[in-house]
Amino acid sequence: MNPPLVKAAQIEKSYGSLKVLKGINVEVHAGEIVAIVGASGAGKSTLLHIIGTLDTPDSGSMILNGADVFRYTTKQLAAFRNKSIGFVFQFHNLLPEFSALENVIIPGWIAGRSKDEVTKKAEELLQMLGLGPRMHHKPSELSGGEQQRTAVARALINDPVLVLADEPSGNLDSNNARDLHQLFFDLRGKLNQTFIIVTHNQEFARMADRTIEIRDGIVVSDGK
Numbered sequence: 001m002n003p004p005l006v007k008a009a010q011i012e013k014s015y016g017s018l019k020v021l022k023g024i025n026v027e028v029h030a031g032e033i034v035a036i037v038g039a040s041g042a043g044k045s046t047l048l049h050i051i052g053t054l055d056t057p058d059s060g061s062m063i064l065n066g067a068d069v070f071r072y073t074t075k076q077l078a079a080f081r082n083k084s085i086g087f088v089f090q091f092h093n094l095l096p097e098f099s100a101l102e103n104v105i106i107p108g109w110i111a112g113r114s115k116d117e118v119t120k121k122a123e124e125l126l127q128m129l130g131l132g133p134r135m136h137h138k139p140s141e142l143s144g145g146e147q148q149r150t151a152v153a154r155a156l157i158n159d160p161v162l163v164l165a166d167e168p169s170g171n172l173d174s175n176n177a178r179d180l181h182q183l184f185f186d187l188r189g190k191l192n193q194t195f196i197i198v199t200h201n202q203e204f205a206r207m208a209d210r211t212i213e214i215r216d217g218i219v220v221s222d223g224k
Helices: 044-051 074-084 100-110 115-128 144-156 174-191 202-207
Strands: 006-015 018-028 033-037 059-064 085-089 162-166 195-198 210-215 218-223
Touching: 006 044, 018 044, 018 218, 033 044, 033 174, 033 202, 044 059, 044 162, 044 195, 074 085, 085 144, 100 115, 100 144, 115 144, 144 162, 144 174, 174 195, 174 202
Parallel strands: 033 195, 033 210, 085 162, 162 195
Antiparallel strands: 006 018, 006 059, 210 218
16 A cells, blocks of 8 residues: 555643643545534544645654654645645635636645646536536625535645645535535545545444544544
């Protein structure tokens, strides 16, 4: 088997006197869809933020796509994150003054890609996600499901090796949530995309290739 795409080893993290992660070990291989579950406050989002290099551990190591990411400088890490990791959050985080297309394009511009190249890729992604007729609408003119699919397109614009999602369906009704969950599997099929998704949605957790349960800062189960 190929080496894991993500290898987090003995990750510990505290905030003040509160120890949130207590020696987490997680491996994820390319093409997997992995759900991280657990009660509120268990440490799921903290772990996701560390895997996504948005936060740093107090101790432990994280190898992502062969890179020992926490050895990078802040500037190197920001460039690596922009090109290698896509993020989908519960509340979309779309910029309200820009259209769906412009929201998807922005990370490509930040990565220094040409305007024509990134615009073409953004249009292709939005078409793939069923948003072709809506791409010039602003977020306030889109439904919750359309906003979240726009956020997924934005996460994919730089061809990341990994997409991280934090409660992506938490703000959606059950039908839109189901559609979003199926979308992740469709994208895995089309793009061989790898997803790590923090969720309280038991239906999605059962669909995932693997479910990692965190309780009180430690992994208590890891399997189908």
